[in-house]
Amino acid sequence: MAATTITTQLAVPQRSLRSLAGLFAKEAKYEVLKNIRIPIYAASTIVFPLMFYVLFGIVLTPNNPVNRSEDATYLLATMGTFGVMGASLFGFAVSLAMERGQGWLQVKRASPMPLAAYFTAKLVSAMLFSGAIALALLAIGFTFAHVRLAPVRAAELVGILVMASIPFGAMGLTLGYIAKPNSAPAVVNLIYLPLSFCSGLWIPIFLLPKFLREVARVLPPFHISQLALRAVGMSRDAYSVSAHVQALAGFTLLFLGIAVVLYRRDEGQLYG
Amino acid sequence: MSAAIASIPYAVSPPVSVAQTRHLTKTYGSVTALRDVDFELRRGELLALLGPNGAGKTTLVRMLLGLANPDSGRVTVFDADPREEAMRYRVGAMLQVARVPETLKVREHIDLFSSYYPNPLPVAETLRIAGLEDLKDRRFGELSGGQRQRVLFAISICGDPDLLFLDEPTVGLDVEARRLMWTQIRALVARGKTVLLTTHYLNEADALADRILVLQHGSIVAEGTSAEIKARAIGKQVRFTSRLTPEEIRGIAGVLSVTSDRQKHEVQVQAAEPVVRELLNRDSWLTDLEVTSAGLEEAFLALTQNHNSNGSN
Numbered sequence: 001m002a003a004t005t006i007t008t009q010l011a012v013p014q015r016s017l018r019s020l021a022g023l024f025a026k027e028a029k030y031e032v033l034k035n036i037r038i039p040i041y042a043a044s045t046i047v048f049p050l051m052f053y054v055l056f057g058i059v060l061t062p063n064n065p066v067n068r069s070e071d072a073t074y075l076l077a078t079m080g081t082f083g084v085m086g087a088s089l090f091g092f093a094v095s096l097a098m099e100r101g102q103g104w105l106q107v108k109r110a111s112p113m114p115l116a117a118y119f120t121a122k123l124v125s126a127m128l129f130s131g132a133i134a135l136a137l138l139a140i141g142f143t144f145a146h147v148r149l150a151p152v153r154a155a156e157l158v159g160i161l162v163m164a165s166i167p168f169g170a171m172g173l174t175l176g177y178i179a180k181p182n183s184a185p186a187v188v189n190l191i192y193l194p195l196s197f198c199s200g201l202w203i204p205i206f207l208l209p210k211f212l213r214e215v216a217r218v219l220p221p222f223h224i225s226q227l228a229l230r231a232v233g234m235s236r237d238a239y240s241v242s243a244h245v246q247a248l249a250g251f252t253l254l255f256l257g258i259a260v261v262l263y264r265r266d267e268g269q270l271y272g
Numbered sequence: 273m274s275a276a277i278a279s280i281p282y283a284v285s286p287p288v289s290v291a292q293t294r295h296l297t298k299t300y301g302s303v304t305a306l307r308d309v310d311f312e313l314r315r316g317e318l319l320a321l322l323g324p325n326g327a328g329k330t331t332l333v334r335m336l337l338g339l340a341n342p343d344s345g346r347v348t349v350f351d352a353d354p355r356e357e358a359m360r361y362r363v364g365a366m367l368q369v370a371r372v373p374e375t376l377k378v379r380e381h382i383d384l385f386s387s388y389y390p391n392p393l394p395v396a397e398t399l400r401i402a403g404l405e406d407l408k409d410r411r412f413g414e415l416s417g418g419q420r421q422r423v424l425f426a427i428s429i430c431g432d433p434d435l436l437f438l439d440e441p442t443v444g445l446d447v448e449a450r451r452l453m454w455t456q457i458r459a460l461v462a463r464g465k466t467v468l469l470t471t472h473y474l475n476e477a478d479a480l481a482d483r484i485l486v487l488q489h490g491s492i493v494a495e496g497t498s499a500e501i502k503a504r505a506i507g508k509q510v511r512f513t514s515r516l517t518p519e520e521i522r523g524i525a526g527v528l529s530v531t532s533d534r535q536k537h538e539v540q541v542q543a544a545e546p547v548v549r550e551l552l553n554r555d556s557w558l559t560d561l562e563v564t565s566a567g568l569e570e571a572f573l574a575l576t577q578n579h580n581s582n583g584s585n
Contacts (some may be wrong), residue, residue, distance in 0.1 A: 013361055013390035017279035026387045057414075103369035107427065110337045110437075111367035112357065113388045181371075246363055 024117045031121035032128055035091060039270040045090055045129055046136065049083030053137055058145050070234070072145030077157065077228035078201040080137050081221055084164045089192055092172025093109040094184045100266075101181030118172070126165040126172075149232060156231040164224045167248045170255035171220065177262035195221055206236055214259035220251045287314035290435055290466050296345035298331055298490075305331040307490040308345070313435075313468055318461045320481035321438055321470040328490040330368065333439045336468070337365055349435070361390060364433035366424050366441050374413025378404055381412060382426050389431030401456060402426035418449035425453065429460065436460065438469045442476060454480060508544040511562040512537055514555045520529035524550050535562075 015023075018108055035041050057075040057233060061068045085110055099105045108118060141147035149157070172188075179187045196202060199221035216222040223244040229235040278492055291313040298306040306328045313319055321329045334340040335347050338354035338530040349359050372381075379395065383405075385394035402422045407415065412423060421441065424521060428436055438457065450473075461467055471477055477484050478498045486494040486501065494501055514521075517534045521539060526547045528540040540578050541547045544563045 015390065019390075023387045026384055027466045030376055030384050033380070034373050034375050059382075098371065099373070102371035103367065104372055105341055106369050107365070107369055107372075107424070109339060110363070110367060111358070111385055111427075111431070112360040113385075 020100050020114075020246060023114070026118055027113070027117040027121040028124040031125045035095070035125055035129070041090060045083070045087040046133055049086065049133055050136055050140060052082070053079040053140060054144075057141065061145075061272075069146040069148065072141050073147050073149070074204065074229065074234050076137055076141050076147060077232050078204070080134050080157065080161045081164065081199075081225040081228055082159045082196050082201045083133035083137070084126075085168050085191060085221055085224075086240050087194065088126040088165045088168030089172045089175065089188050090185075091129065093170050093175035093179060093188050095122065096173065096176025097179040097184035098181040100176065123165060123169050126169050127162050130165050131158060131162045134158040151198065151222070152229055153233065155222060157228055160224070160227050160231055165201050165226075167220050167224070167252045167255070170252045172254065173259040174255045177259055177266065179208050195219055198222075199225060201225055212255035217247075223247045275285070287317070288339070289313065290315050291349040291468070292347075292481075294336065294346045296332075296338065296347060297343050297455050298328075299336065299343055300331075304490050309492055311485060311492060311495075312493040313466060314465055315466050316461070317482045318467040318469060318480055320477035320484045321468065321487055322472070322474065322477045322484050323470075323487035324472055327472075327487040329472075329487055330439055331490075332487070333365070333367070333468070333470060333580070334438050337363065337437060338484060340549070344531070361431070362434045363437065364428035364431055364435070365437045366428035366465070367437075367439050367440070368443070369424065371410050372420065372424070375411055377409055377411050378423055379408040382430050385427045386430045389433075391432060392430055393432045395430070401429060401459070403452060403456070408452055418445045420444060421449070421453070425456065428504060436465055436467045438467060440470055440472070442471070442473065450476070459578075508541050510539045510544055510547060510551075511560065511563045511564070512539075512551065512558050513560040514551070514558040516551070516555050520554070521551070524554075537564075 036244075053075055057072040057079070061071045096105075099108075105118075109115070134157060137156070138147075138149075142149075175188060175191070176184070199205070199216050199219045200208060201221060205216055205222065205225075208216070226235055226237050226239065227241065227244050229237075230241065289312050293309050293311050296306055296309040297304070309328075309332065311332075318388075321332065323329050325436055331340065335342060336349055336354055338347075338349075338356070338359065341355075347354055350362060352359055359441050371422070382395050386398065389412050392398075393401075396405075399408050402425050404419075404422055404426055407419055412420065413541070415423065421444070425438075425441060426529065428438065439456075442453050445453060454476070457467060457469070460490050465538045467475075469480060481498065482500055484494075484496065485492050514537060515535060516537070518530045518537065521527060521530050521532075521537060524547055526541050526543060528542065530540075539547065548561070
């Protein structure tokens with residue numbers, strides 16, 4: 001009896017909290033493995049910021065050791081921001097645009113995968129890469145550029161850079177829903193590089209012309225870098241921490257809102 | 273056994289419908305992908321959705337999976353809206369995908385998808401069924417086209433689903449790999465799974481399906497067993513050598529189409545006898561006469577061409 005009748009009965013199997021946690025963990029693990037094995041991703045997200053840091057923070061600095069270590073400390077915050085922005089934008093925007101546009105997300109969505117696991121995995125991956133970038137920068141700074149930071153401050157810097165994956169990830173999510181798979185890397189670079197410059201990640205913000213400093217106020221990387229500079233004790237800005245955090249929360253919500261709208265537009269169309 | 277389950281009316285009277293559509297219509301921009309489609313998938317059967325590229329097969333599969341919304345009409349799978357999460361636990365899907373993450377290993381892809389289901393097959397079992405045991409530690413990017421198809425197949429079965437959607441499972445496979453996939457699909461049906469298969473390979477539908485739906489321009493133009501489809505379509509094919517011109521042959525009642533190579537002619541007819549009688553009347557020197565029953569391939573071609581000319585009138 002049971003064998004013949006049970007087929008038409010449809011019930012959502014109850015997942016235990018433990019199996020759900022296992023599922024999320026597995027999704028995240030494979031997202032990280034997937035990314036770490038893509039040479040171009042690992043290279044452009046980790047190697048580039050480190051290379052630029054060595055170049056601008058160590059090689060091309062004045063000989064005066066005091067200035068030198070100050071510059072290297074300053075760049076720790078700004079290049080760190082640059083690095084985590086790259087990790088999050090590429091990790092979200094490019095991979096989402098590709099997986100969406102090339103049909104892979106459809107395969108996943110045809111399965112019982114909770115969509116939240118998919119996005120959480122991307123966030124975990126971005127955070128992990130961000131943490132690795134921050135730690136690598138610190139190691140280089142301490143070893144080669146005479147950077148001296150109290151452990152608490154260094155930890156604070158790492159924490160801020162890891163958390164930066166949230167607003168940058170939200171931004172990447174929006175881009176991932178806008179960009180086509182083939183153009184996504186170009187679109188990300190087109191946004192990533194000018195945004196870094198205008199936020200004072202390449203040239204310190206106080207050296208930028210006044211109108212650019214005004215523009216920077218509406219750019220998420222500016223706020224991240226100011227928080228990071230504050231952590232290393234090199235902030236010169238007039239805003240409070242809570243002003244930066246509020247701005248970042250606002251950006252995050254805005255990007256998530258746009259992403260939801262774009263997701264709904266996608267829903268029921270060709271893409272996932 | 274609860275009363276709720278026992279009260280499902282058709283649960284006791286086979287065949288049980290596991291999926292159906294009613295007046296299903298879907299357009300993408302100016303293209304009508306599906307037009308008023310009514311169909312039913314019954315438990316334990318292998319139904320082939322046969323049609324040329326662009327006929328709407330993939331769109332229909334997407335809608336059955338809840339990945340696309342109908343413009344009008346209704347889709348139900350296991351008596352529920354396919355967009356509901358519950359359906360996905362009992363369904364597996366092999367979809368056409370342009371690119372799969374290439375840096376994950378075969379075993380890892382299967383491990384991940386297995387974790388989505390409450391009662392998955394052991395990974396080793398999935399690998400065995402899909403014939404991937406020797407490839408389990410290869411990265412997806414290192415696999416050949418046929419091996420990639422097998423991974424997508426493995427992903428569709430790893431959750432041990434009751435209902436499988438296989439969208440063009442053998443596209444791009446060589447003959448041997450295709451036969452292997454057929455064997456695996458047959459084994460699933462033998463284990464009681466319900467399978468909806470889309471294909472534009474006519475011999476594939478003929479070889480595998482209990483029932484065939486022929487889809488063209490978003491509409492179902494024929495439905496039945498392979499034999500029924502053949503019977504409904506053009507019955508016979510007549511080949512011969514004759515001095516008659518194609519125009520003269522075309523003029524004979526009952527002739528549906530003529531293809532000629534100099535004096536060799538191939539004629540599609542509904543019934544062979546009256547046409548052959550008339551041919552011999554007109555040309556007593558006619559030689560090499562051969563009458564064959566149309567295979568599904570011809571049947572299908574004729575079906576869709578017929579439909580085409582009707583549609584354009």
